[in-house]
Amino acid sequence: VSSPLAETLAVLLLVATLGCAIVRPRGLPEAAVAVPAAGLLLILGVLPLGQAATEARSLGPTIGFLGAVLVLANLCDRYGLFQAAGSWMAAGSRGRPVSLLALVFAAASVVTAVLSLDATVVLLTPVVFATVARLRLRARPHVYACTHLANSASLLLPVSNLTNLLAFGASGLSFARFGATMALPWLAAIGVEWLVMRRFFAGDLVGRGDSDGVKALPVPVFATTVIGLTLIGFFIASAVGLSPAFAALGGALVLGVPAVASRTTTIRDVALSLDVPFLAFVLALGLVVKAISLHGLGAAVMHIVPGGTGLGSLLAIAAIAAVLANVINNLPAALLLLPAVAGTGAGPVLAVLIGVNTGPNLTYVGSLATLLWRRVLIRRGEELPISEFLRLGALTVPPVLIVATVALWISLRVVG
């Protein structure tokens, strides 16, 4: 197959793969198109078998790590950690909306950093939504805070975002060095989000919630302790040259075995939370993007991405990453960009992460996917307001990108 033809085919298959993952025709799993698409590229020789094997070998540990973190977060939910967090936020705020927003910021930032953005979106946001509704306060600022922080507070640790895991595997950074370098950008991103949202939502942060009868639930001591130890385990494993995935696996086993034994959860539930179709999707997506890279786009990306490690280069890299994340989606954007910067050191790799992680707050799923998804909603007959999230995204994403990248530049000089 000629290269332009191969490239066109691979790009079309990427679009089909992402489209299916968003629209999910007939409820098909996201892997339903992704896996055959990767297979087709292999059969046609667009993606040589050797290249595919290399890519699969490099993605494998990342995917295993992701699986363990998904299970870990779900088990935390089964132990009541998120319900308890909801009650602490309600009680701690005493019904004051600004205090509640501050607590939501804290919870979303910590949950995203330690248990990944998935945990914030899937497990924490529903709890926050229900908590705000029960307090009879307006949900908008708190829900937007969760969705925004799931992205912009996912800078801190390799486990915080799948994109970080991909970069972590490629960058050769230790877990501790990754965290130490990203601490300042993480705080900077959260700080900018706070300043903008506090003003943007001033009209919704009004009144006093109905906090009578709100009681803080007891701390789920066992689950909290295991999560704390798992977190320490990440650092230790990485320091002695083991994959931190083993710490995640250990944490999942320590939480999972007693939970299954005491029927707090079932093996089936644990297996479901492992989300094998999604893991297959990530692998297949990686292969499709690899095929796109091979036939010209990889070289083009190398050409576009600046090679330096100065502040200007880092800002340019973060901006390119943010734009690409909004055009396609942050996952393929990371897969495309990371190989181009992997050889140039930690700075450019982490700048890519700032772009692909915080950029999606502009359109959430990438513009293509947003369009598709909104069409689905319109077909369901839902009225679509001119989204507040687009305006909020336009106000937060550019300053977050700039401030976090400057923080990264400073951090690289301090941490080294």
Next chain:
Amino acid sequence: MAAMRIVIWVVEGTWQGCVDAAVAQLAADSEFTLLHVTPSDVTETADAATVGLLGRRGTGRSAAPAYGDIADDEASKLLAAAAERLGHPDAERISLRGRVEREVVRSVASGVDVLVVARDGDHERLGPRSLGHATRFVVDHAPCAVLLVWPDGTPGIESIPDPKHGPPPPHPHR
């Protein structure tokens, strides 16, 4: 003379003041309707975030109620509490979802005498920022009389900034 038809727009955070003002200012034998609108951009955003995960949408949590259902449930409890506070426990209650300002204006389009609305911007002082985005739209467009309420007490006249001290701070982003 027929009883006045009054719609009270119930919003989280300011509804108590709104209901209390209706009790204090309007005839008790009026025909009251309590209206609540759940903003659809909020539930849409929460769902958008899950779509952004491309499939990782909490397989284990498929039994969790949808955002819209939680919102409807809490809205009906809120309307019941408002009816209780109003002293008309059997007052008509309307719960809608959509673009809030449009739904409110549409709801009072015919046969309504007075719409009761709470201010929801800056409550601390009299001034130009006492109306949020949706409230401003409703006040601008309502096809009926509007009773505009300070939800937690009217600030004193001295809260108007002194013009000698320069222009007021810029308008907050909305």
